[in-house]
Amino acid sequence: MTDRNVHPVRVSPPMRPLPTLRLLAAAVRNPIETWPEAVYREPVYRRRLAGRDSVFVCDPELIRLVLVEQAGAFVKGETMRRALEPALGTGLLTAEGEHWRWQRRTASPTFRNERILGFAPQMAAAAERTAERWRGLNGAEVDVAREMTLTTYDIIAETMLGGGGDPHRVERAITDYLDPLGWVIAMSLIRAPAWLPYPGRRRGDRARRFLRDEIGRIIARRRASDEARNDLVSLLLEARDSETGQAMGDVDLADNILTFINAGHETTALALTWTLYLLDRHPEAAQRIRAEVRGVVGDGPVLPEHVGALSFTRQVLSESMRLYPPAAIVIREAARDVTVGAIRLAAGAQVYVPIYAVHRHAMLWDDPDAFDPERFSPQAARERHRYAYLPFGAGPRICIGMSFALVEATVILAALLRAFRPRLRPGFTPEPELRVTLRPGNGMPMTLEPIG
Numbered sequence: 001m002t003d004r005n006v007h008p009v010r011v012s013p014p015m016r017p018l019p020t021l022r023l024l025a026a027a028v029r030n031p032i033e034t035w036p037e038a039v040y041r042e043p044v045y046r047r048r049l050a051g052r053d054s055v056f057v058c059d060p061e062l063i064r065l066v067l068v069e070q071a072g073a074f075v076k077g078e079t080m081r082r083a084l085e086p087a088l089g090t091g092l093l094t095a096e097g098e099h100w101r102w103q104r105r106t107a108s109p110t111f112r113n114e115r116i117l118g119f120a121p122q123m124a125a126a127a128e129r130t131a132e133r134w135r136g137l138n139g140a141e142v143d144v145a146r147e148m149t150l151t152t153y154d155i156i157a158e159t160m161l162g163g164g165g166d167p168h169r170v171e172r173a174i175t176d177y178l179d180p181l182g183w184v185i186a187m188s189l190i191r192a193p194a195w196l197p198y199p200g201r202r203r204g205d206r207a208r209r210f211l212r213d214e215i216g217r218i219i220a221r222r223r224a225s226d227e228a229r230n231d232l233v234s235l236l237l238e239a240r241d242s243e244t245g246q247a248m249g250d251v252d253l254a255d256n257i258l259t260f261i262n263a264g265h266e267t268t269a270l271a272l273t274w275t276l277y278l279l280d281r282h283p284e285a286a287q288r289i290r291a292e293v294r295g296v297v298g299d300g301p302v303l304p305e306h307v308g309a310l311s312f313t314r315q316v317l318s319e320s321m322r323l324y325p326p327a328a329i330v331i332r333e334a335a336r337d338v339t340v341g342a343i344r345l346a347a348g349a350q351v352y353v354p355i356y357a358v359h360r361h362a363m364l365w366d367d368p369d370a371f372d373p374e375r376f377s378p379q380a381a382r383e384r385h386r387y388a389y390l391p392f393g394a395g396p397r398i399c400i401g402m403s404f405a406l407v408e409a410t411v412i413l414a415a416l417l418r419a420f421r422p423r424l425r426p427g428f429t430p431e432p433e434l435r436v437t438l439r440p441g442n443g444m445p446m447t448l449e450p451i452g
């Protein structure tokens with residue numbers, strides 16, 4: 001780890017590539033600790049595992065080729081399918097080819113920035129419920145990673161399910177399902193057969209069945225009622241493919257609702273959690289956010305028209321997602337033999353875009369491990385290669401929920417920082433751990449001192 005008094009915590013990479021058995025053990029524990037130091041220094045890094053080529057691509061120009069220009073030569077691949085398809089079916093995140101294209105066309109209008117801004121009042125109301133809970137703590141310590149997950153789950157349950165379903169059981173089931181995914185990913189790395197048992201598998205399977213049944217009931221209730229609601233399920237029920245006029249059937253709807261719940265709430269919660277960690281270390285940035293919020297919003301609720309004007313708040317969130325990108329890696333598999341720049345890939349080769357390492361790459365950033373929101377001033381952002389910073393991915397499969405996440409994170413951060421001074425437990429160092437998303441593996445214990 002870097003000296004915690006100078007820079008915020010970072011993953012310490014092995015100086016040399018790990019031998020296979022140690023690599024697998026590390027992959028189960030925390031796959032990001034298997035990325036050798038060269039990944040943070042070289043434009044491209046290659047490794048071979050279980051007879052398959054894996055290439056880490058960090059050069060922004062090569063990233064552009066893989067994710068944008070030659071996107072058609074790649075699929076998401078086996079690791080992703082094994083980890084996510086059993087729960088999410090073939091919704092937007094996991095589908096390929098024509099099935100993906102039509103879902104993307106159909107769902108895109110729902111996620112346009114103007115529509116998402118319309119959800120700002122529900123987001124502000126959820127932030128206020130969290131603030132109420134915090135006021136009742138009387139200085140007791142809480143895990144803000146869990147607090148942020150509860151807040152973003154509250155929002156996704158309101159905007160996605162219109163408050164339907166049993167939010168606590170659904171949230172529990174998502175955790176049970178996600179917990180053993182480290183095993184699924186490690187087994188897929190060594191190409192072990194998919195039927196092999198692993199710890200947590202049965203609980204994960206039960207959780208998956210529960211989630212499917214619950215969403216099925218919500219869709220059936222919605223179809224049977226003609227009540228108009230302002231939530232994402234209503235928008236998806238009404239959505240039509242702009243080319244064919246086709247609407248989503250029950251299976252596509254369920255796959256996508258589960259996808260949005262899963263892809264949407266934990267990622268944003270983590271962006272906020274790491275931001276609170278960074279702001280504890282940089283009280284001057286926290287003060288600047290408070291001053292901005294007082295100037296733009298005042299004491300009332302954060303409204304849609306405020307979001308765009310909270311520019312420093314947004315810069316801090318961007319810098320936080322640089323240092324701790326919630327989706328720390330994007331994986332692709334070559335669908336056929338293909339050449340990218342000077343790299344020849346055989347069909348089946350794995351291509352990793354290790355976003356966490358790209359965001360701290362020696363070629364791309366000055367003092368990469370330092371927190372500096374000025375990197376995201378409009379001027380600095382213009383001077384950077386577009387694909388040096390990609391917390392939401394890039395190309396045709398860029399995150400569809402990007403506006404949702406940015407509006408949500410801005411509203412929550414503004415509302416909570418205005419009212420509280422979060423302080424990390426003295427001497428505590430969080431441990432970045434990759435579990436599909438980049439979490440603090442040991443939580444984020446903080447006290448929340450009310451302001452004013």
Ligand code: HEM
Pocket residue numbers: 076092093094104259260261263264265267268271325326327330331390391392393394396397398399400401402404405
């Ligand atoms: C800070 C929060 C978020 C981050 C960092 C994030 C990151 C990402 C990334 C990197 C991808 C690309 C994956 C790839 O190319 O393989 C992605 C895709 C996706 N995200 Fe997000 N996401 C966030 C929030 C959300 C939210 C709020 C939603 C929905 C409500 C969402 C739904 C999706 C979906 C459906 C896809 C797949 C899109 C497609 O393949 O067409 N995400 N996200």
